[in-house]
Amino acid sequence: MRAMDCDKVQELLTEHLDGGLGDGEGRGVELHLRECPRCAAEEKALKETLSLLRSLPPEKAPPELLEGVRQKLALESPKPAAGKGLFASPRIRIPIEAAAVVLLFLLVYGIQRQFPAADRPAAPPPRVESSKAPAGEAILPADPAERKPAEPAVASGRLTAERMDTKKSAGKSSLAGSAPLPAVPATRVSTGAESVVPRGREEERAEAPAPFRVFTAPPSRLVRPMSYGREVILEVAAEQRPGLEERIVRVVEGFAGSILREWHFLGTPPGEAGGAPVLEGPMRIQIPAGSAEAFLSELRKLGTIPPEGMPASINLHAGPTQDIAAYTVRIRVR
Amino acid sequence: MDRSGAGTKPVDLLVEAVRQGKPGAFDAIVLAHQDRVYAFCTRMLSDREEALDAAQEVFLSAYRNLGGFRGEAALSTWLLRIAANQCLNRIRRRKAQTARETRFPEPEDPRDPPFQPPGREADRPDRIAENRETGKILEAALGHLEEDSRMLVLLSDVEELSYEEISDAVGIPLGTVKSKLHRARMALRKLLAPVV
Numbered sequence: 001m002r003a004m005d006c007d008k009v010q011e012l013l014t015e016h017l018d019g020g021l022g023d024g025e026g027r028g029v030e031l032h033l034r035e036c037p038r039c040a041a042e043e044k045a046l047k048e049t050l051s052l053l054r055s056l057p058p059e060k061a062p063p064e065l066l067e068g069v070r071q072k073l074a075l076e077s078p079k080p081a082a083g084k085g086l087f088a089s090p091r092i093r094i095p096i097e098a099a100a101v102v103l104l105f106l107l108v109y110g111i112q113r114q115f116p117a118a119d120r121p122a123a124p125p126p127r128v129e130s131s132k133a134p135a136g137e138a139i140l141p142a143d144p145a146e147r148k149p150a151e152p153a154v155a156s157g158r159l160t161a162e163r164m165d166t167k168k169s170a171g172k173s174s175l176a177g178s179a180p181l182p183a184v185p186a187t188r189v190s191t192g193a194e195s196v197v198p199r200g201r202e203e204e205r206a207e208a209p210a211p212f213r214v215f216t217a218p219p220s221r222l223v224r225p226m227s228y229g230r231e232v233i234l235e236v237a238a239e240q241r242p243g244l245e246e247r248i249v250r251v252v253e254g255f256a257g258s259i260l261r262e263w264h265f266l267g268t269p270p271g272e273a274g275g276a277p278v279l280e281g282p283m284r285i286q287i288p289a290g291s292a293e294a295f296l297s298e299l300r301k302l303g304t305i306p307p308e309g310m311p312a313s314i315n316l317h318a319g320p321t322q323d324i325a326a327y328t329v330r331i332r333v334r
Numbered sequence: 335m336d337r338s339g340a341g342t343k344p345v346d347l348l349v350e351a352v353r354q355g356k357p358g359a360f361d362a363i364v365l366a367h368q369d370r371v372y373a374f375c376t377r378m379l380s381d382r383e384e385a386l387d388a389a390q391e392v393f394l395s396a397y398r399n400l401g402g403f404r405g406e407a408a409l410s411t412w413l414l415r416i417a418a419n420q421c422l423n424r425i426r427r428r429k430a431q432t433a434r435e436t437r438f439p440e441p442e443d444p445r446d447p448p449f450q451p452p453g454r455e456a457d458r459p460d461r462i463a464e465n466r467e468t469g470k471i472l473e474a475a476l477g478h479l480e481e482d483s484r485m486l487v488l489l490s491d492v493e494e495l496s497y498e499e500i501s502d503a504v505g506i507p508l509g510t511v512k513s514k515l516h517r518a519r520m521a522l523r524k525l526l527a528p529v530v
Contacts, residue, residue: 014516018490020497049523053491057469059373061389066364068390073360073397 004032009039013046232296235332236303244302244331248283251298257287283329292325299329346405353400364393367410370493371417377488378421380477388424392417407502414493415503418485425481475525483518490515 004012009032015021016029033040236244245261252259261283287295299305348366351359371392375385395416396403403412476484489495489503500515501508 010520011516014519015512018497020512045527046519046523049519049526050491052468052472052526053487053522054494055468056373056377056472056492059369059376061368061372062386065368065372065386065389065393066361068386069364069393069397070361072390072394076394076398 004028006032006036006039009033009036010042013039013043017043017047017050230327232299232327232329233306233332234299234303234329235306235334238333240303241331241333245283247302248285248299248329251295251302252285252287254298255287255291255295257285257291257295259286260284283331285327285329286324287327289323289325295325295327303331346409349400349403349405349409352397360393360397363396363409367413368393370410371413374414374417374488374493375421377473377476377492378418378481378484379424380473384424388417388420392420395420407499411495411499411503414489414495418489418503422481422485471529472526475522478525479518479521482514483521486511486515487518487522491519 009029012021012025012029016026021029033043234244234248249259261281285295296305348359348363352363368389372385372389375388375392376382379385379388392413396413403409407415476487479487485504486500489500490497495503497508497511497515501511504511506514
């Protein structure tokens, strides 16, 4: 075998000391080291260096290491490598959260799709049709969207509410003849199983039994913008009672006002099992403030307003704004 | 050369226990490997405080990525691989910060190496092993190696990883490991020449 030169031996010394050389190269290095004092000294120094490295004193980790790891892990997710290398990556964490948001959106969207707009309460017809409308038409917003759709819904404790908006056209009533009142069907918001139908509307209800779903809770009475106004009691004789609501509606229409009718379930007539429920409730009326006196005069023509039924504070503002007067009219039969 | 790490069977069981979320399993892994990882970081960084922080980061990284540990290498080798990357990153950040902060660096004179080991007469090689300062001398010498060389020497001659394990851990070819390790050892041997 040909002898190796010093450069080649020095190059192989590291591997030779690690025992990584093959038989041929290993024997060649051994042979050279026996004959070359310089390379032998180099090998010896390198051996001692490695020996020193391998005899380095062991380091003892301080107890803070484990404590620190525990504390930092406690701040992280409780499950280690929960995603087995996939979901554990912090780079994927944000997309997962984004996916959750998307799923939530789809869920809400799906629910909305399940209950199409046709099922929801129709907005009342616009009350302002043109710029020629009387001054009183400024009372309520022309855009149905501006109205509070939850407003007709009944406050807690009430069973039904019916909004009877007047459709104004220079004082001409839309209720002329036998046209029905432009009203939203009776709204059921109670959780009771009993069907509640306004008096006189059983047939209408039977023809259009579309369920009325309330998606949001009605606003609290405390924050409801519409004022209930002054209490007015209209006393009528028993024979005048039928159709009184419709007559009041026409009066209100004449003054370009609007009515919110609330129904209170009073029970069923005695001896009439399964009969129509007895419903009663006040009429919430809003009219232009300038027409308040005239409206009360017209109301007196329909019945009697007893002294206790007409508070003396008639001149005080009682509506939601300075331009609107509001009254709560209750009907009392003599 | 047989430089296999610790037996993999019990370690694999521990890894499996951590994956199953058993309480205390990861603590056992940390306790089993913390001395080795901490020592490696200390010698790589020459700063015990930073080494403690780095070692904690090593275990946190291992915890987060334990799902990706396939058991092809010993857990200790895998941890040292993470530690090596952690330390190299810290050293590079440190260098970059120093370069930013030092506007007029002092020129280094190659004829005046900063490392000054004890004299030959005062500490002969046959007494060095008995010298309590041996570790400090060696660590000081290691600190003057380039970080790549230091890492290879530590992985090979202190942690006793095989060439293949080093190649896998550092991500360089086997032949490059051999040649770089040779140069690193020779550089260290020159630094320690007065004492060995």
